Amino acid sequence: MDSRQLTEYLVESVSTMKLESDPFPVFTVDDILPTEVFHALRRSFPTSGFKLTTTHGYHNRGTQKVDQKVLRGLIHSEPTWGAFFSSVGSREFLGALRKRLSPHLRKERGLRVYLPWAAATSRPSRTLLRQSLELSSEFSLDSLGTGATIHPHRDASRKLVTLMFTLA
Numbered sequence: 001m002d003s004r005q006l007t008e009y010l011v012e013s014v015s016t017m018k019l020e021s022d023p024f025p026v027f028t029v030d031d032i033l034p035t036e037v038f039h040a041l042r043r044s045f046p047t048s049g050f051k052l053t054t055t056h057g058y059h060n061r062g063t064q065k066v067d068q069k070v071l072r073g074l075i076h077s078e079p080t081w082g083a084f085f086s087s088v089g090s091r092e093f094l095g096a097l098r099k100r101l102s103p104h105l106r107k108e109r110g111l112r113v114y115l116p117w118a119a120a121t122s123r124p125s126r127t128l129l130r131q132s133l134e135l136s137s138e139f140s141l142d143s144l145g146t147g148a149t150i151h152p153h154r155d156a157s158r159k160l161v162t163l164m165f166t167l168a
Contacts, residue, residue, distance in 0.1 A: 001034060001036060001037055001080070001083060002083055003082070003083040003086040003087050003090070006034070006037060006083050006084065006086075006087040007086075007087040007090045007092050007093055008092075009033075009034055010032065010033075010087055010088070010093050010096075011092050011093055011096040013029050013031075013032045014029070014093070014096040014097055014099075014100050015096070015100070016029055017029050017100055019104065027100070027101065027104075032165065033084075033165065037080055037083070037084065038167065040078050040080040041078070041080060041081065041084060041165075041167055042167040043078070044074070044077045044078035044080075044081070045141070045143075045167055046064065046073075046074070046141060046143075047143075049064050049070070050062025050063060050064045050141070050142075050143050051063055051064065061142055061143070061144055062142065062143040062144075063140050063141070063142050063143075064140060064141045064142075064143075065139070065140050066085075066139035066140060066141060070141075071085065071139075085139065088163065097163075
């Protein structure tokens with residue numbers, strides 16, 4: 001599946017998101033990835049290079065930032081990783097997320113936080129972005145070890161939206 005097809009699939013999946021509001025807004029989508037993409041990513045998921053961390057929300061968690069070197073290695077081991085990262089970062093997918101999450105994000109975080117994100121994922125307004133927060137994104141891979149847990153928690157206030165794709 002190429003990145004265009006995967007992007008279309010992900011955009012369609014966003015419309016099926018379910019909202020859970022307790023203890024805070026969480027959107028979930030079952031089977032957000034096509035079966036063949038899921039299996040390709042799972043089969044080629046790295047088994048080393050993780051830094052073990054234990055934080056408030058996680059126990060026995062390994063994290064690996066996805067920089068250009070890691071991304072090249074992932075794509076070399078399985079080209080589907082390239083389509084995945086391209087699709088998740090696409091304007092179409094981010095626009096679909098913006099449309100679906102906006103009402104809840106605005107209610108939860110307020111206009112000061114919501115407006116820069118809404119502007120950056122639709123038609124950027126230099127004036128708005130200059131007057132507001134700087135937005136950035138990062139990718140990381142997490143691996144949960146034996147006995148690992150993810151407890152309900154809020155991410156750091158600097159994080160506006162966190163996307164988690166579970167390959168279990």
